[in-house]
Amino acid sequence: MTEPRLRIAVQKSGRLAERSLELITGAGLRAIRGANELLYRIENHPIDLLRVRDDDIPTFVDDNVAELGIVGYNVLKEHFPDKDLEEIIVMRLGFGKCTLKLAVPIGFDYQGPQSVAGKRIATSYPNILKAWLSDNGITADIVEMRGGVEVAPRMHIADAICDLVSTGTTLEVNNLKPVELVLKSEAVLIKAPHAPQPDLAHIYDMVVRRFDGVTKSTGAKYVMMNAPRDHLDEIINLIPGSGSPTIMNLVDPSMVAIHAVCDESVFWETLDRLKAAGASAILVLPIEKMMP
Numbered sequence: 001m002t003e004p005r006l007r008i009a010v011q012k013s014g015r016l017a018e019r020s021l022e023l024i025t026g027a028g029l030r031a032i033r034g035a036n037e038l039l040y041r042i043e044n045h046p047i048d049l050l051r052v053r054d055d056d057i058p059t060f061v062d063d064n065v066a067e068l069g070i071v072g073y074n075v076l077k078e079h080f081p082d083k084d085l086e087e088i089i090v091m092r093l094g095f096g097k098c099t100l101k102l103a104v105p106i107g108f109d110y111q112g113p114q115s116v117a118g119k120r121i122a123t124s125y126p127n128i129l130k131a132w133l134s135d136n137g138i139t140a141d142i143v144e145m146r147g148g149v150e151v152a153p154r155m156h157i158a159d160a161i162c163d164l165v166s167t168g169t170t171l172e173v174n175n176l177k178p179v180e181l182v183l184k185s186e187a188v189l190i191k192a193p194h195a196p197q198p199d200l201a202h203i204y205d206m207v208v209r210r211f212d213g214v215t216k217s218t219g220a221k222y223v224m225m226n227a228p229r230d231h232l233d234e235i236i237n238l239i240p241g242s243g244s245p246t247i248m249n250l251v252d253p254s255m256v257a258i259h260a261v262c263d264e265s266v267f268w269e270t271l272d273r274l275k276a277a278g279a280s281a282i283l284v285l286p287i288e289k290m291m292p
């Protein structure tokens with residue numbers, strides 16, 4: 001009998017494909033091409049990657065075709081506008097960050113949501129837009145488009161658009177300005193409604209645990225410094241996002257050593273402030289792996 005394999009649905013190509021694979025590789029799973037481009041095998045664990053279009057990932061996972069999936073929150077919300085997504089989302093992954101925004105042509109006199117009442121709005125996210133319009137107590141015509149939404153006003157297909165924005169360049173080159181934030185998004189790990197079969201439970205738990213470790217260690221730093229004992233509280237407060245630092249005695253009784261894991265970026269400005277508060281010998285080290 002063939003050994004059961006855990007299936008993870010990931011985007012085949014596009015904005016999330018590379019980062020999804022990096023997460024998988026970072027978790028120590030070695031992916032190799034399988035029978036075809038749609039299936040990659042993890043050679044060191046009983047896991048397969050189903051490489052599909054991102055639009056198919058919520059359905060695949062909901063139908064238990066894959067036990068786990070990596071998809072943008074925007075796509076998940078559009079597929080399941082009425083579901084409690086917290087029941088499906090295992091964790092937020094910190095990449096693929098973007099926003100869904102309402103945008104209008106530069107010359108449009110936008111005074112608030114009422115300004116688009118009765119207008120035509122082009123989008124690939126009709127369900128999310130419908131909910132936003134309803135929350136704002138307005139009705140408008142939704143023009144559904146698969147892609148190229150940003151050209152709709154120029155082609156007189158729509159008066160406004162609701163589309164994904166990251167740097168804002170696409171809006172800018174199309175003479176559009178963002179006017180409302182409709183949804184914030186990032187890649188999320190989602191799970192199937194059924195628990196994995198018992199033979200796969202330990203692999204499933206391992207994948208989730210390792211993804212959590214990779215996600216938490218991304219951008220995290222290990223910070224070490226010496227500090228005057230009488231400035232300890234002030235200095236600890238300056239260390240960004242550290243839980244409970246370790247404090248160690250030094251030979252000089254007026255000084256201590258502080259070691260802390262920071263789950264946020266440590267900027268030069270922070271180091272300047274630490275120095276000004278009396279800290280010395282400050283070291284900031286990258287963290288390769290972390291098991292929370």
Ligand SMILES: Nc1ncnc2c1ncn2[C@@H]1O[C@H](COP(=O)(O)OP(=O)(O)OP(=O)(O)O)[C@@H](O)[C@H]1O
Nearest residue numbers: 011014015016053054055072075096097098164166
């Ligand atoms: N400009 C962006 N910056 C960051 N993340 C983005 C950006 N655009 C899209 N994303 C995120 O990446 C996801 C995939 O975007 P992409 O453009 O690759 O989708 P697609 O063209 O629908 O791909 P597919 O061929 O898989 O259907 C989006 O649903 C969103 O979560």
Ligand SMILES: O=P(O)(O)OC[C@H]1O[C@H](OP(=O)(O)OP(=O)(O)O)[C@H](O)[C@@H]1O
Nearest residue numbers: 015147148164165166167168169170171
């Ligand atoms: O604010 P920006 O940084 O310009 O990014 C926004 C653009 O990125 C996405 O498209 P993508 O480039 O992935 O191409 P697509 O339209 O073919 O999906 C999105 O649909 C926007 O068009």
Ligand SMILES: [Mg+2]
Nearest residue numbers: 053054055056
């Ligand atoms: Mg898609």
